[in-house]
Amino acid sequence: MTRKSLSRRDFLRLSALTAAGAALAGCGPAPTPTPEVVKETVEVPVEKTVVVQPTEVPPTVPPPPAPAKVVMFGVGQGEYSDDELNAFLAQARYVSEVERVEGDATRLRAMWAAGTPPDAWRASGADVPQYVALDWPLDLTEYFNTSEVLKPDDMAPAVGYFQYEGGWYGMHKDFSPDMSLQINVAAFEEAGVPVPEENKIYTYQDAAGWAEALTKREGDRTLRIGWADNDYWDGTLQTVLMEEGQDLFVDDFTRANIKDNERVVEVLAYYADLAKANVMWNPLNPSPSWAGDDYVAGRAAFIRYGYWMHGIVIGANEEDLPNPRDKFQMRPGLSWGGKVAVNPPLGGAGWFIAKPTQVPVSAWELFEYYMGGPPAENRARSGWGLPALKSLYALIPQDTPLDKQWYDSVMWELENTVQTARQLNPFIATGNINSAWVTNLELYLKDEVTIEEAIANVDKEVNDALKERINALYGG
Amino acid sequence: MAVIRDIQVALRERGPKERIPWRKAKWFYLFILPWMVGFLVFTLGPVLSGIFMSFTNFDGMHFDKARFVGLYNYVEAFKDEQAWWGFNRVLYITVVSMPLGMAISFIAAVLLTQRVRGRGVFRTIFYIPSILPITAVVWVWKLMMDNNYGLVNAALDAVKPGTYLRWLTEYPTQVLIMMGLWGATGQATVYYMAGLQSVPKELDDAALIDGATGWQKFRFVTLPLVTPVIFYQLVMSVLGIGQILVQPLLLAGGIGGGGGGSGLGAIPPRDNYFYMVHVFNRVFTYFRFGYGFALLWLLFAFALVLTLIVFGTARYWVYYEVGQE
Numbered sequence: 001m002t003r004k005s006l007s008r009r010d011f012l013r014l015s016a017l018t019a020a021g022a023a024l025a026g027c028g029p030a031p032t033p034t035p036e037v038v039k040e041t042v043e044v045p046v047e048k049t050v051v052v053q054p055t056e057v058p059p060t061v062p063p064p065p066a067p068a069k070v071v072m073f074g075v076g077q078g079e080y081s082d083d084e085l086n087a088f089l090a091q092a093r094y095v096s097e098v099e100r101v102e103g104d105a106t107r108l109r110a111m112w113a114a115g116t117p118p119d120a121w122r123a124s125g126a127d128v129p130q131y132v133a134l135d136w137p138l139d140l141t142e143y144f145n146t147s148e149v150l151k152p153d154d155m156a157p158a159v160g161y162f163q164y165e166g167g168w169y170g171m172h173k174d175f176s177p178d179m180s181l182q183i184n185v186a187a188f189e190e191a192g193v194p195v196p197e198e199n200k201i202y203t204y205q206d207a208a209g210w211a212e213a214l215t216k217r218e219g220d221r222t223l224r225i226g227w228a229d230n231d232y233w234d235g236t237l238q239t240v241l242m243e244e245g246q247d248l249f250v251d252d253f254t255r256a257n258i259k260d261n262e263r264v265v266e267v268l269a270y271y272a273d274l275a276k277a278n279v280m281w282n283p284l285n286p287s288p289s290w291a292g293d294d295y296v297a298g299r300a301a302f303i304r305y306g307y308w309m310h311g312i313v314i315g316a317n318e319e320d321l322p323n324p325r326d327k328f329q330m331r332p333g334l335s336w337g338g339k340v341a342v343n344p345p346l347g348g349a350g351w352f353i354a355k356p357t358q359v360p361v362s363a364w365e366l367f368e369y370y371m372g373g374p375p376a377e378n379r380a381r382s383g384w385g386l387p388a389l390k391s392l393y394a395l396i397p398q399d400t401p402l403d404k405q406w407y408d409s410v411m412w413e414l415e416n417t418v419q420t421a422r423q424l425n426p427f428i429a430t431g432n433i434n435s436a437w438v439t440n441l442e443l444y445l446k447d448e449v450t451i452e453e454a455i456a457n458v459d460k461e462v463n464d465a466l467k468e469r470i471n472a473l474y475g476g
Numbered sequence: 477m478a479v480i481r482d483i484q485v486a487l488r489e490r491g492p493k494e495r496i497p498w499r500k501a502k503w504f505y506l507f508i509l510p511w512m513v514g515f516l517v518f519t520l521g522p523v524l525s526g527i528f529m530s531f532t533n534f535d536g537m538h539f540d541k542a543r544f545v546g547l548y549n550y551v552e553a554f555k556d557e558q559a560w561w562g563f564n565r566v567l568y569i570t571v572v573s574m575p576l577g578m579a580i581s582f583i584a585a586v587l588l589t590q591r592v593r594g595r596g597v598f599r600t601i602f603y604i605p606s607i608l609p610i611t612a613v614v615w616v617w618k619l620m621m622d623n624n625y626g627l628v629n630a631a632l633d634a635v636k637p638g639t640y641l642r643w644l645t646e647y648p649t650q651v652l653i654m655m656g657l658w659g660a661t662g663q664a665t666v667y668y669m670a671g672l673q674s675v676p677k678e679l680d681d682a683a684l685i686d687g688a689t690g691w692q693k694f695r696f697v698t699l700p701l702v703t704p705v706i707f708y709q710l711v712m713s714v715l716g717i718g719q720i721l722v723q724p725l726l727l728a729g730g731i732g733g734g735g736g737g738s739g740l741g742a743i744p745p746r747d748n749y750f751y752m753v754h755v756f757n758r759v760f761t762y763f764r765f766g767y768g769f770a771l772l773w774l775l776f777a778f779a780l781v782l783t784l785i786v787f788g789t790a791r792y793w794v795y796y797e798v799g800q801e
Contacts, residue, residue: 106760109537134537220640222624283745284645286729288622299625431761438743446746465762472535472763475543 067096068359070366073111073118075351076102079173084375092369094362112136117354119363125161126347128169129426133473137169137352143364144168149372154389157419158345171371174385175348176306177413178232179239179333181207182313186323187214187224187301196331198405199412201341204240204270204334207302211279214301226279228291228300233271234433235346238422240267243338253425254470256433258459265455267336268437272444272451283442298322304333306345310406311384314397326402330409332417343417347430350388386410427469428462436461530769536759542766549770559771562751565649566718569750573653574713578706581661585668586694599669606662614726617655618644622729644729648748652723664709671705672698700795707786707794714782718775721756724748751775 072080085098101111101118111117117136131137144152155171162170181196188195193213196202211226230236238248241263248264249256258264275282287294292309294300296316303309313328321328333343351370353363370376372389380387380395383403387393393411397403440454449457485500496504530549534542553559588599605613620627621643632639643651675698683693728742744753751771759768 113537113539219638221629281729283729283743284642285623286645288618288625288729429761429763435743435757435761439746439749442746468533468762468764468767469535472533472543472766473538473541475541 067092067094068362069097069099070095070120070359070362071099071101071118072120072366073101073108074103074122075100079122079379080370080375084378087374088366088369092365094359094365098366117356119357119359120351120353120367122173122349122351124347125158125170125172125175125345125350125421126424126430128162128164129424130429131352132164132167132169133426136355137167138355138357138360139167139169140353140364140367141168143368144171147368147372149368150389154391156386156388156390156414158348158421159388160421161345161348161424162350170350170352170367172345172348172350172388173371173376174308174379174387175345175350176308176386176410177333177343177417177419178230178235178306178346178348179304179343180306180410180413181302181304181331181333182295182309183302183329183331184295184298184300184323184327185329186327187298191216191301198329198331198409199416201332201335201417204267204336207334208270208274208279210302211274212277215279222278222285224298225281225285225287225294225300226302227274228281228287228294228303229271230291230304231434231438232346232430233437234430235422236271237264237267237433239333239342239344239346240336240338242342242418242420242422243336243340245339247423249423249425253423253427254466256425256459256462256466258462259452259456260459263336268455268458269451272441272454275441275445282445283438284445296321296328306385307406307410308385310397310403311382314383314402326400326405328402330406332409332413341417343413344419344421346422348385386414425466427473428465432465433458433462526769527773529766530773532766533764534766534769535763536765537763545766549767550774552767553770553774556754556771558749558754559751561746562749562754563718565747565749566720566751569649569653569720570713570717573656574710576653577657577660577664578709578713580657581664581709582668582702582706584661584665585672588665589669589672602665603662605659608659610659610722611726613655613659614723617651618727618729621651644727645745648724648727648745652720652727652748655723655727667705667709668702671702675701701797703794704796707790710786711783714786715779717779717782718751720750721752724750724753725756 080100085100089095089098101107103111105123108118108121108123112134123131128137144150150171156175158175159171161172162168183196185195188210191214193210196206196210207227214224214226215222216224234248241247241261244263246261246263248258248261258268271280274280275284278285281287281291281294288299289297291300291303292305292312295303295309296312297320307330310330313325316325318325332341335341351367353360353367357363376387376389376392377395379385380392381397383397383406386396396407398407436458440449440457443449443457444451444454495501529542531544531546532542533545533548584602588595588602592598619625621629623629623640623642623644626643628643629640632641641647679697679701680693683697688696724744725742727748728744743749743757752775755768755771755775758764758771
């Protein structure tokens with residue numbers, strides 16, 4: 001055979017093909033999931049005694065022949081330490097290695113777009129509808145139904161966030177009612193404002209009065225803001241609407257009712273008034289850091305976050321606190337005066353398993369251990385959130401008066417307020433409403449628009465975004 | 477070694493317009509192949525796909541659902557009031573900070589090339605800000621300029637009690653300009669110093685012998701010889717127009733802290749809502765990647781035209797010692 005030398009034309013052609021191949025690989029489809037092997041049905045003679053082994057994995061998904069590597073995304077050392085991970089690997093049967101990939105939502109999207117999604121990833125329960133719309137998560141219904149560790153009847157109602165359109169796509173690593181109040185009792189005492197009673201639901205109007213009375217100024221400077229609220233604007237609107245059985249979106253999520261819903265207009269106007277009175281951080285007088293930091297530093301008299309603020313309070317150095325630690329207390333969330341008190345988590349962080357994973361059983365083994373094994377027990381003991389398994393509630397710290405106060409308060413709320421997951425729009429992220437509102441609130445505070453115009457702008461921006469997104473996904 | 481020798485021989489043997497034979501040139505291509513592949517895959521590929529995507533409604537995740545929408549994104553961009561607002565803010569900050577930055581760094585370079593005691597220390601101090609991580613820089617500035625608890629207001633209050641300025645919300649662009657000047661002056665100063673130090677001493681001496689004053693020496697000898705560096709700085713500044721993104725996002729104050737109020741999810745004050753902030757918002761909050769690409773290409777087109785204009789003016793004011801073809 002005659003050996004031909006490579007011509008320049010051939011060389012360039014080859015180079016181009018190589019480059020194109022490399023480029024196209026990045027645009028390729030997601031890896032094809034391993035075909036499920038259907039077990040052959042075997043008739044067992046009736047007279048023969050059959051020893052039934054406990055089901056270790058869902059019957060529809062057979063275990064892989066050998067332990068496999070699992071790629072875990074978005075779970076830092078703080079949430080799953082190497083020690084815990086090594087303890088898991090030491091006893092794992094289907095996992096040989098766990099690759100920890102750290103990153104944010106953008107990197108996660110990039111991994112999916114490149115066709116190399118992680119096997120399991122951490123994200124908010126609020127993202128479930130969007131992920132399902134993207135066809136990303138594996139339906140874990142069968143896994144939960146057969147698990148000896150993660151039993152459906154042991155799940156906190158909040159886990160409902162992960163149950164969507166008939167599927168069950170994951171669960172929280174921990175959660176909390178997110179609209180609970182955290183008050184600085186010392187600030188109330190100093191201002192001569194009656195300290196809110198425990199286990200009592202106050203109204204938004206009460207909170208407006210507190211905010212005004214508790215704001216402390218020196219000239220134009222704000223030494224202490226009365227209320228440093230969260231910026232869960234969509235969550236605030238939705239929980240208020242849930243009190244009356246309403247929702248922010250129409251049934252098929254194609255439209256948001258903002259300017260035409262009297263209650264929504266009232267709530268936004270209420271916040272605009274508080275911002276104008278400068279008794280709540282606002283676009284013209286923002287927090288120097290964030291509300292939780294302001295709270296423990298004594299720059300905010302009360303805030304509105306979840307039980308996880310307990311972790312921040314007990315973790316702060318005594319000498320950095322402006323007053324004794326037990327003055328930081330928890331109270332139930334507010335009510336607009338509707339029929340029922342509502343305070344579910346607004347999302348809560350949890351885990352998903354990727355639908356196209358080639359190692360579903362291995363990923364599930366990691367998932368099950370993290371959610372129901374020693375790491376879950378450690379998280380419950382840490383006091384940073386409520387475990388998603390009710391059986392672990394007993395591990396939540398109750399040792400000190402402060403621990404006990406926070407524990408009793410949050411438990412009271414779990415029992416006395418609606419914990420049903422709020423409706424989440426699969427087409428737009430929660431950031432859309434926040435972005436539109438903050439932009440227009442600033443215009444209102446600068447007297448460039450009226451409150452009606454600001455709300456109409458928010459309505460238009462959110463609905464335009466919805467229209468664009470639906471158009472992008474489904475055409476039209 | 478033999479390969480390199482082959483190339484060297486080939487280069488020596490070829491005539492001015494003569495092509496190197498493929499037998500020898502193949503090694504050249506082989507050596508540049510890794511770079512070429514990298515360029516094609518990581519630069520040219522994304523650039524071309526960016527052009528293509530700007531004509532689609534791509535949402536960042538669904539290649540399969542992306543549809544060709546023609547010029548829709550570009551038409552929308554011209555009708556987008558927030559994009560225009562962001563663009564105008566970019567023009568404002570550019571018009572103010574570009575000449576100011578060039579002047580300050582040039583003056584600093586002139587001073588730092590003088591024979592003064594502690595010159596090395598001053599040079600180091602000037603350069604340090606340009607090597608600091610931007611997140612740390614912004615954090616420090618945020619602490620200094622905070623409306624209620626900032627050091628600057630505290631200092632002003634000490635001098636004149638009752639003084640209170642809302643730096644981060646009423647003067648956010650001015651704060652950004654000050655921060656930019658503080659952070660970027662060092663780098664530009666180094667370039668100017670290099671240019672100033674390359675001015676031949678004999679020209680200075682000749683000017684002195686001819687009776688030139690210090691100012692005349694600077695105006696008619698030093699300055700013309702430094703114009704290539706000034707030109708370079710100008711071109712780089714023009715190319716950087718509209719690139720401001722991270723600083724305004726990090727400088728924005730938190731309204732709360734749930735993710736939408738601080739960090740990269742923050743909405744900066746209206747005055748700091750620059751063009752790239754708008755692009756970032758549309759892409760990562762609204763998932764309008766196709767539209768975001770269109771906005772970016774429009775910005776590129778603007779920067780390109782401006783750069784060509786700057787190049788066009790070069791013949792009138794940039795002095796090169798070698799002849800220009």
